[in-house]
Amino acid sequence: MRLLTHNMLSSNIKGVTNGFPLRIEVEKVVEKSVDFNPDFLKNMLAKIEYKALVEASRIMGYAELPDHAEPSMLESDDFLRKFHHALMELHLEEGTLVCPQTGRKFPVNKGVPNMLLHEDEV
Amino acid sequence: MKLKQLEGLLGSLEQFYNPKIELEQYPTGSHIASRMLYTAENSFGDVTNKVVADFGCGCGTLGIAAALLGAQHVVGLDIDAESLEIASENADELELDMEFVQCDIRNLRWEGQIIDTVVMNPPFGTRRKGADMDFLCVALKVASEAVYSLHKTTTREHVRRTALRDCHASSAEVLCELRYDVPHLYKFHKKKEVDIAVDLWRFVPKKNQ
Numbered sequence: 023m024r025l026l027t028h029n030m031l032s033s034n035i036k037g038v039t040n041g042f043p044l045r046i047e048v049e050k051v052v053e054k055s056v057d058f059n060p061d062f063l064k065n066m067l068a069k070i071e072y073k074a075l076v077e078a079s080r081i082m083g084y085a086e087l088p089d090h091a092e093p094s095m096l097e098s099d100d101f102l103r104k105f106h107h108a109l110m111e112l113h114l115e116e117g118t119l120v121c122p123q124t125g126r127k128f129p130v131n132k133g134v135p136n137m138l139l140h141e142d143e144v
Numbered sequence: 145m146k147l148k149q150l151e152g153l154l155g156s157l158e159q160f161y162n163p164k165i166e167l168e169q170y171p172t173g174s175h176i177a178s179r180m181l182y183t184a185e186n187s188f189g190d191v192t193n194k195v196v197a198d199f200g201c202g203c204g205t206l207g208i209a210a211a212l213l214g215a216q217h218v219v220g221l222d223i224d225a226e227s228l229e230i231a232s233e234n235a236d237e238l239e240l241d242m243e244f245v246q247c248d249i250r251n252l253r254w255e256g257q258i259i260d261t262v263v264m265n266p267p268f269g270t271r272r273k274g275a276d277m278d279f280l281c282v283a284l285k286v287a288s289e290a291v292y293s294l295h296k297t298t299t300r301e302h303v304r305r306t307a308l309r310d311c312h313a314s315s316a317e318v319l320c321e322l323r324y325d326v327p328h329l330y331k332f333h334k335k336k337e338v339d340i341a342v343d344l345w346r347f348v349p350k351k352n353q
Contacts, residue, residue: 023243023245024217024243026195026217026258027217027219027243027245029255029256029258030219030254030255030256030258030259031245031254031255032253032254032255033253034247034251034252034253036251041253042255043255054241056241059193059216061193062193062216066258069256069257069258070256070258071255071256110217132232133232133243133244134228134232134244134245134246135245135246136225136246136247137245137246137247137248137252138223138246138247138248139248139251144251
């Protein structure tokens with residue numbers, strides 16, 4: 023699961039109002055190279071929750087992303103490459119996603135998060 | 145990539161070993177899948193460089209087609225772990241980078257407007273009534289640009305009405321009618337295979353919901 027996907031996932035337990043972002047517990051991180059696509063990245067910066075991405079990338083062991091992003095930083099190749107690496111190339115292969123409100127753990131195995139709910143959570 | 149080449153690659157994918165009838169697991173044939181994604185990209189520009197989600201991805205055929213046509217990020221969603229295993233293997237076989245999430249579409253909570261396009265071959269609702277429209281309603285909430293979906297031609301007016309009235313579609317267009325050849329997969333299937341007329345739909349969500 024790369025961080026772009028993590029940036030879209032929210033806790034889906036009934037009654038949870040504060041389910042995003044899911045907190046990451048790392049067991050195994052894998053890096054997979056992806057072609058650098060600056061146009062795509064510029065488009066994404068406006069759409070994602072940047073703060074959630076920064077926090078998640080740090081937990082995954084990558085500390086290069088600046089705390090805040092300004093649109094002007096999109097002109098910087100250096101920033102774009104770091105953004106690219108954090109968003110697209112870091113994968114949580116094994117670990118857990120934790121609901122920030124309830125603490126409920128959603129396992130991630132072989133890179134696939136399991137968001138299936140138990141009957142009483144629906 | 146040419147249509148024939150896409151169709152060939154999709155035809156080489158592994159399909160369900162042990163299809164589960166209660167989930168209406170049927171493979172999306174390479175003929176339909178290739179035409180669906182090819183049209184989405186060539187007529188509408190909804191695939192290349194976009195973020196695409198495949199709802200009820202099964203063995204991953206539609207998502208893989210999107211990846212082959214240059215989608216930047218593809219996520220396949222399915223409730224069944226076994227299918228996701230097969231889908232992962234299929235993606236690996238073709239050296240494609242595709243993400244998967246195991247979840248129930250009905251209680252999916254998706255943050256933001258990151259997904260551009262949803263592609264799907266949803267259950268037709270023969271086992272769980274209304275399953276097809278459940279999928280469509282969630283897809284229209286999640287997609288920011290377009291939803292491509294297959295529905296039986298016999299349900300055309302029902303689909304159009306429900307999409308526009310209940311699922312917040314701003315438009316609903318049948319792009320073409322296709323023949324879906326359903327192979328003899330389940331014990332209750334009497335014939336060796338059967339041709340079902342299906343519509344390929346393109347729905348556009350209402351913005352700013």
